[in-house]
Amino acid sequence: MHTELPFDPENPPDEPPPEVVQPMAWRLAVRLHREHSPLPAGPAAPVSGPAGPNVCRACxxxxxxxGRQIAVRGLLAACRTPDAHGDP
Incomplete structure (x- = not known):
């Protein structure tokens, strides 16, 4: 089953969309999402990690x-009500 997201997972808005039920969690996840972004590929890239140029610019x-994976999970969780994922 495919559910359409209320945001662009590659570029989520700084302010939570109307579907977000946990705005503070959204804002924290967006900050983490922005910090952990891919390092641009190419010879001008200043840092290279163990995976070559395909690395995070922050870590x-x-x-x-x-960090990016946690940010995406945080964005998704901010859109859910607490009981939507099985909490009593």
Whole structure:
């Protein structure tokens, strides 16, 4: 089953969309999302990690790094009501 997201996962808005039920969680996740972005490929890239140029600009871990993965999970969780994912 495919559910359309209320935001662009590659470029989420700074302010939470109307569907977001946890605005503070959204804002924190967006900050983390912006910090952990891929390093531009090419000879001008200033840092290269163990995966070559395909790394995060913030932590130099292979892309997608753990920080970005947590940010995406945070954005998705901010859109859900607490009982939507099985909490009593």
């Amino acid at each position: 130099a871990d292979p892309w997608p790094c753990h």
